[in-house]
Amino acid sequence: MKKLREKMSLPIRKMVHTILGILVVFIVIQILSVTGVLSSSLENLMPELCFYAIIAVGLNLCVGFLGELSIGHAAFMSIGAFTSAAFTNAAADAIPSVGLRFFIGLILGTVMAGLFGFLIGIPVLRLKGDYLAIVTLAFGEIIKGILNVLFIGKDKDGIHIALINSNQESLDPETGKMIVDGAKGIIGTPHATTFTNGVILLILTLVVVTFLVNSRTGRAIQAIRDNRIAAESVGINVTKYKLIGFSISAAIAGVAGVMYAHYVSSLTASKFDFNMSILILVFVVLGGLGSFRGSIIAAVILTLLPEVLRGLSSYRMLIYAVLLIAMMLFNWAPGAIDFRSRLKERFKRRKEERP
Amino acid sequence: MSLLTVKSLGISFGGLRAVDDLSFSIEKNELYGLIGPNGAGKTTVFNMLTGVYKPTQGTFLLNGRNLTGMSTTAISHAGIARTFQNIRLFHEMSVLDNVKVGLHESISYSTLTGILRLPAFFAKEKAMNEKAMELLSVFGLEKDAETLANNLPYGAQRKLEIARAMATNPVLLLLDEPAAGMNPNETEELMKTIRFVRDHFDMTILLIEHDMRLVSGICERITVLNFGQELLSGNTKEVLQNDQVVKAYLGE
Numbered sequence: 001m002k003k004l005r006e007k008m009s010l011p012i013r014k015m016v017h018t019i020l021g022i023l024v025v026f027i028v029i030q031i032l033s034v035t036g037v038l039s040s041s042l043e044n045l046m047p048e049l050c051f052y053a054i055i056a057v058g059l060n061l062c063v064g065f066l067g068e069l070s071i072g073h074a075a076f077m078s079i080g081a082f083t084s085a086a087f088t089n090a091a092a093d094a095i096p097s098v099g100l101r102f103f104i105g106l107i108l109g110t111v112m113a114g115l116f117g118f119l120i121g122i123p124v125l126r127l128k129g130d131y132l133a134i135v136t137l138a139f140g141e142i143i144k145g146i147l148n149v150l151f152i153g154k155d156k157d158g159i160h161i162a163l164i165n166s167n168q169e170s171l172d173p174e175t176g177k178m179i180v181d182g183a184k185g186i187i188g189t190p191h192a193t194t195f196t197n198g199v200i201l202l203i204l205t206l207v208v209v210t211f212l213v214n215s216r217t218g219r220a221i222q223a224i225r226d227n228r229i230a231a232e233s234v235g236i237n238v239t240k241y242k243l244i245g246f247s248i249s250a251a252i253a254g255v256a257g258v259m260y261a262h263y264v265s266s267l268t269a270s271k272f273d274f275n276m277s278i279l280i281l282v283f284v285v286l287g288g289l290g291s292f293r294g295s296i297i298a299a300v301i302l303t304l305l306p307e308v309l310r311g312l313s314s315y316r317m318l319i320y321a322v323l324l325i326a327m328m329l330f331n332w333a334p335g336a337i338d339f340r341s342r343l344k345e346r347f348k349r350r351k352e353e354r355p
Numbered sequence: 356m357s358l359l360t361v362k363s364l365g366i367s368f369g370g371l372r373a374v375d376d377l378s379f380s381i382e383k384n385e386l387y388g389l390i391g392p393n394g395a396g397k398t399t400v401f402n403m404l405t406g407v408y409k410p411t412q413g414t415f416l417l418n419g420r421n422l423t424g425m426s427t428t429a430i431s432h433a434g435i436a437r438t439f440q441n442i443r444l445f446h447e448m449s450v451l452d453n454v455k456v457g458l459h460e461s462i463s464y465s466t467l468t469g470i471l472r473l474p475a476f477f478a479k480e481k482a483m484n485e486k487a488m489e490l491l492s493v494f495g496l497e498k499d500a501e502t503l504a505n506n507l508p509y510g511a512q513r514k515l516e517i518a519r520a521m522a523t524n525p526v527l528l529l530l531d532e533p534a535a536g537m538n539p540n541e542t543e544e545l546m547k548t549i550r551f552v553r554d555h556f557d558m559t560i561l562l563i564e565h566d567m568r569l570v571s572g573i574c575e576r577i578t579v580l581n582f583g584q585e586l587l588s589g590n591t592k593e594v595l596q597n598d599q600v601v602k603a604y605l606g607e
Contacts, residue, residue, distance in 0.1 A: 208470055215469025215476065216459060216483075219448070223456045226445035233405060233443075234523050235431035235460045244466055290447075 015210040018293045019203050026199045045307055049300050050198025051259040054205050056283035056295035058252025061209050063281070064289035065218065066245040067225030068125065069133040071277050072140025076113045076250040078272035080257025082147055082180065084109035085189040085267050089179045090154055102192035102262055109258035110251050116143075117250020118243060125242045140277055147269035152180040185268035186261070193263040201259065205252055206292055212248065221245045286327060301327075356419055358383045358559050359404075359527055365412035365583075366403060373399045374583045376413070381527070386553055387561045388574035388591065392604055395580040397563045398440055401529050404561075405437050406430040417527060432460060436525035438516040440532045440563075446505040450496055450515055453504050454487040457522025462486065487522065493555065494518045494548065510541045514548065521556065528552070530562040534569050542566060546573050571595060579603065 008016070029046060032038040059073050084105030088098075095101050124135050146163075153160045155176035171178070180186055212218050220241040223231040232238055261267050283302060287294030305323065309316045330336050357380035364377045374396040381387045389397050402408045404415060406427040414423040422430055445453050464479045491497045494514040499507060504515060513533060520528055533549065534542045546569055552558055564570050570577065570591065577594050579586040581603045587594050594600060 211470050211472055212466070215466070216455075216462075216464060216479075217466040217469050219452055219456050220459055222448055222452075223445045226447050227443045229407070229427075230439065230443035230445065231456070232427040233431055233437055233439075234457045234519060235428050236456070237428055 009214065011210060011214050014293065015206060018206060018296065021293075022199060022203060022206075022296070026195070029195070041310075042304075042307060045304065046195040047193045047198045047259065047263050049303050050195065050202050051193070051256040051263070052280070052283065052303050053296040053299040054198075054202050054259070055253050055256035055280050056287065056299040057202075057205050057209055057292050058249045058256070059280050060284045060287070060289065060292055060295045061213070061252070062246060062249035063284050064291070065213055065225060066221050066242060066249070068242070068246065069129070069281075070136040070246075070249070071133050071274070071281060072136035072138070072143075073249075073253050073280055074272040074274075074276035075140035075143040076117055076253035077257035077260065077276070078143060078147060078269055079116050080109035080113040080254025081261035081267055081272070082150075082186065082257075082269070083112040083254075084258040085186045085261035086152060086179050088189055088192070088262070089186060090152075090159070098190045098192050102190070102197075102258075105262075106255065106258045109261075110254040113254020113257060114247045114251030117247040117253075120250075121243045121246040125239065125246060137274065137277070140272075140274065144269050144272055147180075147185075147272075148183050150180050151178070151182050153178050183268065183270070185266055187266045189261055189264075189267060191262060191265075193259045198259060201255055202296070205255060206296075209248075209252070209292060217241065217244060282324070286324070286331060288331070357381060358385075358418060359561070360416045360419075361404075361413070362415065363413040364400070364403060364410050364415055366399060366408055366410050372583055374403070374580075377578075377580070377583075377585050378413075379578045379585070379588055381559060381561060383559055384553065384557060385559055385576065386549070386574050387559075388570045388577035389561060389563045389580065390565070390567075390570055390577055391580035391586070394582075396583040397580055398531060399583075400580070401437060401531055401563065404430075404529060405435060431523055431525075434524075434526035435529065436520035436523045436527070437529035438513070438520055438531055438533065440535060442512050442516055444504040444512055444515060444519075446503070448504060449500065450491065450502050450504055450507065451484070451487055451500040453515055453519050454490055454522050455483050457519040458483050458486060459523075461522075461524050490518045490522055493521075493551075509536060510544070513537070513545070517548070517552065521552065521558075526559065528558050528560045530560060530564075532563050532565065534564060534566040539568075542569055545569070549573055567595070 029038065033043050055073065055077055059070065062068055062070050062073070087105045087108050088101040091101055120139050124132060124139065127135055149163050151162045151164070153171045153176060155171045160171065213222070220231070220236045221244070223236060224238050224241055228238060283299040284295055286302070287296070287298035302324070305320055306316060309319050312319055359381040361377060361379050365375045366373050377400065389400060391397055399408065403410045406425055406429065409424050414421055416422065417433055417435060420433065422433055425433070445456060448456070462479055462483050464475050468476050488497055488500065491500055494517065496511060496515060496518065499511065504512065507515060517530070517533070530549070534545055537545060549560065549562070550573055553560055562574070574591045576589060577591050578588040579594060579600050586603055587597055587600055
């Protein structure tokens with residue numbers, strides 16, 4: 001056991017600790033909900049924690065490691081959500097098992113979001129810094145706009161796709177069924193997302209990104225972030241590795257989208273707006289660029305906070321904002337960083353003084 | 356055949372002729388210097404030889420292969436490595452990882468192999484670590500392997516840049532002002548390192564330098580650039596004693 005611990009590199013050890021932490025929290029929450037201590041509204045929030053943590057980890061790969069500020073990540077989430085929800089609804093007759101449909105939908109949603117990340121990345125990743133951020137924002141709005149006018153229906157003749165609402169009339173009145181209904185989105189998706197499969201997917205995501213970052217590809221991605229010219233000079237294909245990083249980040253956002261789609265009762269494109277993208281970015285920045293563990297913790301705290309503050313009714317969002325500012329300062333103000341390191345020193349010394 | 360042949364290379368930025376009609380050739384295992392006053396176009400020559408700029412005139416050949424107009428990445432694969440005047444390390448990565456990025460092409464496995472941690476991952480990573488540590492110990496940096504590149508002292512950063520360049524397994528090494536910002540002791544040590552790299556790796560080196568002690572100490576032949584044009588080429592000692600060269604540096 002000790003040997004194994006020595007063999008693991010620091011980032012891998014950190015990942016293992018984080019996974020153990022997640023599992024402990026998972027077990028505690030399970031015990032609390034079985035014994036009835038946990039309120040049902042908090043219990044319902046648990047899957048939400050998982051998919052926000054997943055997308056925060058995915059965005060951290062893009063912002064923290066690739067060094068590209070994306071403020072349109074909610075769009076990739078929406079692509080994963082709509083793809084999988086459309087599938088689970090359309091295949092309801094063909095595949096009766098909800099679990100199997102969810103699983104296939106998960107794969108489809110992830111791949112589709114990754115594919116869109118790749119396609120959008122080709123033009124977008126030619127830009128740098130602020131320009132890239134603004135264009136990702138624009139792409140997010142475009143995708144939201146398209147999903148808002150997308151109509152997909154199904155009848156005995158097959159699948160009908162249209163961007164105007166003429167679909168309904170052409171559907172066979174007896175066997176016809178609207179799957180994606182424009183701005184009304186998708187309703188009736190089975191609630192397949194649970195706390196358990198959320199935790200499994202979160203751990204899986206964490207393992208994938210940690211392994212990726214600590215591999216040849218991950219080093220190339222970080223090298224491009226640190227110094228693009230130097231990376232080219234040692235023979236790294238910058239476009240290729242930027243696209244790999246961006247696509248994987250988008251695919252992970254797709255995973256979160258799939259979970260979201262199977263969690264809410266009605267899935268609408270308007271939910272995946274600028275606010276959602278910024279909220280995810282706040283998780284990443286608060287948790288620390290380059291720290292997956294930080295992203296998870298920040299996502300959990302900031303998702304729980306509004307629920308915990310519910311008692312304060314109308315002051316809720318005010319307190320939320322003040323707490324957010326306080327947490328940002330505590331984490332990132334130079335004085336606070338100094339203070340924390342001094343505190344750490346003192347604890348260390350006290351530990352050493354003790355026999 | 357020369358290792359590097361530069362034939363009437365030139366580049367214009369708008370109306371400005373930054374480098375004009377430059378020709379020289381470097382033999383295998385040679386230590387060649389490119390000197391000249393500030394703004395003479397030395398770094399521009401390096402940027403053309405590494406594909407950062409595309410020459411508007413002339414060609415250059417490495418071992419007889421024409422590399423003119425190729426991308427930086429392709430030129431690196433062809434065997435030209437470089438360091439930078441203003442150090443460009445991957446500053447948020449460890450010293451070891453900096454060198455491992457240099458090994459990117461020579462020891463390779465796919466992204467999927469990395470994510471799935473297939474057996475090839477462990478074998479290749481082990482080979483990378485060994486090769487990188489070997490290079491680091493050549494430059495006396497093995498103790499700092501886990502340090503962030505940013506936290507290295509200045510002289511060590513210069514060395515790490517050379518180590519990273521050597522990791523790409525080049526046939527020609529370009530050093531852009533390696534002694535910039537160094538004190539005489541550090542420069543002395545650097546000269547030893549450069550000579551050692553040449554002998555140990557059987558390397559051919561082209562360097563830009565202002566420090567005349569370093570140039571006269573280690574370069575066998577030099578080319579003097581002035582206002583983008585070749586002023587004189589030849590044996591280091593003879594060139595440095597030439598009146599024209601002295602005038603270019605010190606003025607009338």
